[in-house]
Amino acid sequence: MQLPANAALIVIDVQQGFLDPRWGRRNNPAAEENIAALLAAWRAARRPLIHVRHASPGPNGAFRADTPGFAFKPQAQPLDGEPVVTKSVNSGFIGTDLERRLREGGIDTVVLCGLTTDHCVSTTARMAGNLGFDTIVVEDACATHERTGPDGRRFTAEEMHATALASLNGEFARIVSMASMRDA
Numbered sequence: 341m342q343l344p345a346n347a348a349l350i351v352i353d354v355q356q357g358f359l360d361p362r363w364g365r366r367n368n369p370a371a372e373e374n375i376a377a378l379l380a381a382w383r384a385a386r387r388p389l390i391h392v393r394h395a396s397p398g399p400n401g402a403f404r405a406d407t408p409g410f411a412f413k414p415q416a417q418p419l420d421g422e423p424v425v426t427k428s429v430n431s432g433f434i435g436t437d438l439e440r441r442l443r444e445g446g447i448d449t450v451v452l453c454g455l456t457t458d459h460c461v462s463t464t465a466r467m468a469g470n471l472g473f474d475t476i477v478v479e480d481a482c483a484t485h486e487r488t489g490p491d492g493r494r495f496t497a498e499e500m501h502a503t504a505l506a507s508l509n510g511e512f513a514r515i516v517s518m519a520s521m522r523d524a
Contacts, residue, residue, distance in 0.1 A: 341516060343476075343524040348447045349382045349389040351375060352432060352454030352461050354416035357394070357402035357409025363485040367497035371483035374518050375453050376415040378481055381521070383419070388445055391416065391424045392432040394460065416454075430463035439471060449474040451521075452513070453481035458504035469512035477513045478521060479505055 354375055358366075382389045395410065396403040403409050418424050425436045432438050442450065450473045454461050461482050468475040484504065486497045509515045 341520045341524050343451070344449050345385075346388060346445065346447050347449040347451055347476075347524070348442060348445070349378055349387065349451050349453070350392060350432060350438075350464065351379065351389065351416050352392045352452060352464055353394045353403075353456070354413045354454050355393055355403055355409060356411045356413060357396075357407075358413075358455050360402045360409060362402070365486045365497055366483055367485075367501050368480060368483040371453075371455070371481055372413055372415040374478070374481035377518065378451070378453055378478065378521065379416065381524075388447060389422060390438065390441060391418045391422060392436075392438070392454070392460075392464070393424060393426055395426050395428050397428045427460075430460050431467045432460070432464040433467045433471070442473065448472075449476070451476045451478060451524075453478045455482070456484040457482040457501045458484045458487075462504045462508060465508050465513045469508075475513040477505065477508060477515050478518060479515050480518050 394403040395405050425438050427436050450468050452465050465475050465477050484497055484500045487495045487500050505515050
């Protein structure tokens with residue numbers, strides 16, 4: 341897959357708070373390694389990238405700024421000078437300057453990866469698509485957790501990941517794999 345030279349990589353919520361056992365079982369244990377590979381490729385090509393992190397507004401949030409959960413995981417640690425956008429809701433666009441940064445940079449293609457597929461990655465992808473960005477989600481550089489529905493039914497992490505990607509595919513984003521990104 342060929343991308344424009346200024347396609348921006350947006351790395352979403354790769355934070356220590358997702359190590360908390362309250363999230364339950366997760367899919368794709370290789371997600372962080374794939375995210376690290378994307379970051380390395382973007383840095384080597386000197387392409388634009390933006391880190392997004394979540395700051396929990398409530399007292400019990402796993403990502404409160406005054407807790408270890410707020411910190412980035414080592415695989416997605418921003419380097420000096422790399423932009424970091426902090427959000428307090430699911431979307432990287434709400435209450436942040438992410439859209440302004442992209443527009444001022446002349447960026448119209450965004451490549452998303454991070455945690456979790458069905459929450460912040462999906463919401464950011466939907467908004468990016470609605471804002472007119474050519475949006476790409478790298479499926480194996482994302483992961484999520486098992487969930488329980490309102491009726492008590494359990495959904496595996498794999499089911500949650502697959503349905504989140506299916507709900508984005510075509511209308512809001514293109515879903516691609518790491519293999520297709522190697523030639524980007």
